[in-house]
Amino acid sequence: MTFAALRWLRAHFDLSSDMADPAEIMTDVEDGLVFKGTNLWVLIFAILVASVGLNVNSTAVIIGAMLISPLMGPIVGIGFGAATVEVDLIRRGLKNLLIAASLSLLVSAAYFKLTPLTDAGSELLARTSPTTWDVAIALFGGAAGAIGFTRRERGNVVPGVAIATALMPPLCTAGYGLATLHWSYLFGALYLFFINCVFISVSTFLVARILPLPQHQFDSGRRGRWVNRGIWAVALLTAGPSVYLAVGIVRSTVFMHNAQQFVDEQLSLPGTYVVTRRVDASPRTINVLLAGKHLTPNQLRTARTRLAQYRLADASLTVRQGLAGLDSTDARALRTSLLEDVRSRNEQTLAGYDTRLAQLQQLLVRPDSAAPANPALPAANTLLREVQVEHPAVRQLGLGQLVRPAAGPLPADTTLVVSLSTSAPLPAAEQQRLRQWLGLRAGTRQPVQLLVNTPEPPAPKSALVKSLV
Known part of the structure; x- marks a missing residue:
């Protein structure tokens, strides 16, 4: 096994x-x-x-x-x-x-x-x-x-x-x-x-x-061994400080996380707002500027006694209250925070625009969710060939939908629009039969609007000569 x-x-x-x-x-x-x-x-x-x-x-x-x-x-x-x-x-x-x-x-x-x-x-x-x-x-x-x-x-x-x-x-x-x-x-x-x-x-x-x-491979085995040992020594000497740096980074990251959690839970009290926070892991210092309701000396003492709960017992805590304590470092931090907030909001706005654009593109393809494209109807060129079997005068055919959105008590409605171009006028009775056939062919209760475009007959030659004269 x-x-x-x-x-x-x-x-x-x-x-x-x-x-x-x-x-x-x-x-x-x-x-x-x-x-x-x-x-x-x-x-x-x-x-x-x-x-x-x-x-x-x-x-x-x-x-x-x-x-x-x-x-x-x-x-x-x-x-x-x-x-x-x-x-x-x-x-x-x-x-x-x-x-x-x-x-x-x-x-x-x-x-x-x-x-x-x-x-x-x-x-x-x-x-x-x-x-x-x-x-x-x-x-x-x-x-x-x-x-x-x-x-x-x-x-x-x-x-x-x-x-x-x-x-x-x-x-x-x-x-x-x-x-x-x-x-x-x-x-x-x-x-x-x-x-x-x-x-x-x-x-x-x-x-x-x-x-x-x-x-x-070296000509001398002794030299090869020395080179191998030298490379391993260099590798260990290079990796050693790197491991030391990695340990330092881990400690710094842990301190930063604990300090951020301490500020959020112990200093961000109702009515009090953290304007800036400067956390430095090297000297293990936490410098906070608060605005709004001032913390009392008892509250500050209580917060300091709880540093040990966040593994920050040896950290130095400085709390400044009121915007009068604002310094140049705070001003730079505020500016950076504002720039980041503006960039984040711009990205959210652009993402909203992209979503809205995608919705509008879908609406252009499908104008109303209550009136989807009719799957029972074939393509316009296929339907034209079927119509020409009974009505050979039809030369062109186009399909469309007329959407009427809901307004007050009136529900949304969609009308199937069929546009025809004929080589000769279609009698009214023939148009009625064609409209009924299209309704049955669509397999839906949507009303059918038939638009017939008949070319005008050419003017008589005598009339044309008179108009030129």
Whole structure:
């Protein structure tokens, strides 16, 4: 039973069955390392596209920049070089990654220095403070990218990893911080970029070590052992700080969540409103500005005693009451909040417009829900052939519906309109028979309105001559 389960697991989770040829994989890895010619221009344009997307707060534009960005190449190269003991591949990957990152930083800084739009939108601010989820995304996304990169048919895995790990937007955000001298934005975004690079390389290294890829062979076995040990030491030294950073991010995220919950439950009392809240996990401080009904000293003391319930016993709580305590940091936070609220409302309004437009388009196709298109009637050209059997003078036929919406006590009603063009006048009795036949053919109680368009007889030649004279 155990062996059967192991065979099933191996058959379903084997990564070597559809793996591409190792030589082809290494050729693709080396091609992604190069930053000259096409790759260099693509990188520059991707930087500009991402900068514009961050500048105008457009998610779609940012996603497009991530799709065309070639930044994944050097990072993947470093991971594969470490796994296959190719020291030259690691060296070139680090060199090209440094060149690409520096170029991205300079080009994005130049753009944000020249653009007249200087406000930091929500998309830009989201790249200034890494979270636990960024670490997880980089780790799992890098593993998925390494697996997809080694397949014979890659599909959409690699582009999806480029979107998920988001290497380009943090660099452009750092460029914004450099151009506007917001050092917290600069170092926060570079911090996020560093986390993404390290964890993508580490996950690529681990996946590549599992795959049956040939490793570099050295002339001296002793030298090969030293190189292997050196690569493992570098990998551990790189992953060690990353794990430390990840632990710090987890603690920071937990503190932020607990602080937000504490403010919402203990300080947002009836009649009292939280204007701004500044939560900093590094010195573990909570700074809140309240408006409305002032909290009494007893209420504030009670709130402070409950910090321990939210695992915030060592946190420093500062409560300011009244708009007189508003400072420049609060003003910036309020502006950012208002901009985000306006953007959210605009998106909701546009979504409402799209829904309404879709409803109107349906109404154009189906004018009234009480009067659906009659499925018993064939197409106009088919009905024309049937009519011509009994009425050969009919040359053209058109179908339509006249909808009368409900008004007061009168219900909605629909009239079937049949327009005919004849080569000769139809007698009244023949029109009546045709109207009755159409009603039976429609199989409904809807009234039928028959419109007959008969061409006028030509004027006599004598009358035409007299009119000309």
